[in-house]
Amino acid sequence: MTTKQFNKPQAMIFDMDGTLFQTETLLVHVHDRLFKQLREEGLYLKETPPVERLIACLGMLLEDIWRRVMPDGSEAAHRRADELMLQYELEGLEAGQGKLYPYVEQTLQELHSRGIKLFVASNGLEDYVKGVARAKGIDQWFDGLYSAGEFQTSSKVDLVAKLLQDHNIQTAWMVGDRSSDVEAGVNNVLTVIGCQYAGFGRESELEGSDAIMTDFRELLTFIEEE
Numbered sequence: 001m002t003t004k005q006f007n008k009p010q011a012m013i014f015d016m017d018g019t020l021f022q023t024e025t026l027l028v029h030v031h032d033r034l035f036k037q038l039r040e041e042g043l044y045l046k047e048t049p050p051v052e053r054l055i056a057c058l059g060m061l062l063e064d065i066w067r068r069v070m071p072d073g074s075e076a077a078h079r080r081a082d083e084l085m086l087q088y089e090l091e092g093l094e095a096g097q098g099k100l101y102p103y104v105e106q107t108l109q110e111l112h113s114r115g116i117k118l119f120v121a122s123n124g125l126e127d128y129v130k131g132v133a134r135a136k137g138i139d140q141w142f143d144g145l146y147s148a149g150e151f152q153t154s155s156k157v158d159l160v161a162k163l164l165q166d167h168n169i170q171t172a173w174m175v176g177d178r179s180s181d182v183e184a185g186v187n188n189v190l191t192v193i194g195c196q197y198a199g200f201g202r203e204s205e206l207e208g209s210d211a212i213m214t215d216f217r218e219l220l221t222f223i224e225e226e
Contacts, residue, residue: 005224011117015176018198026098043077059178093135125149156184179205
């Protein structure tokens with residue numbers, strides 16, 4: 001089967017969780033600790049929800065995550081969970097927890113060497129997104145790390161639109177694993193590469209992608225040789 005190929009873009013825009021970073025390898029250390037602290041503070045007294053429920057929400061805005069993970073929790077519990085998750089994630093990253101997907105670092109380095117500008121566009125918090133990139137040593141390859149937390153955008157469509165405008169990007173690929181990534185790419189008239197290796201969302205989430213990859217190295221094969 002012939003691999004799809006596309007013109008070399010000026011830039012590539014990546015989602016973080018489920019695309020570059022295996023978030024579950026960090027969250028397994030955070031989840032129980034977070035809910036234990038909520039109980040100690042009297043903010044959420046029920047049993048800890050299964051970690052799989054949290055993992056299934058990765059890529060969503062935090063307020064939407066907590067509505068699904070603990071729909072019976074108060075607004076105060078949700079906002080405290082925001083703070084605790086960030087605190088524990090950053091502590092975990094500093095301790096060396098969490099992994100990138102295979103071949104991410106090597107592939108980003110190769111794309112950068114080919115003169116393609118690299119960006120992250122994530123629905124996460126600013127300190128988390130920048131913390132992952134820094135802790136895993138990939139921040140050096142990126143021209144910008146954009147997050148909903150930093151720019152207070154209500155959708156990834158708006159976040160990507162701001163990124164494109166800020167950097168005067170004319171041609172770009174959107175690379176991600178969730179429907180929000182596909183939507184951001186389609187609505188900003190970008191080539192969309194869907195990532196099918198994370199397993200967080202349903203397969204139907206990637207409908208509308210121009211190509212699907214199951215290994216991060218495949219990204220290089222989509223670039224048409226000049």
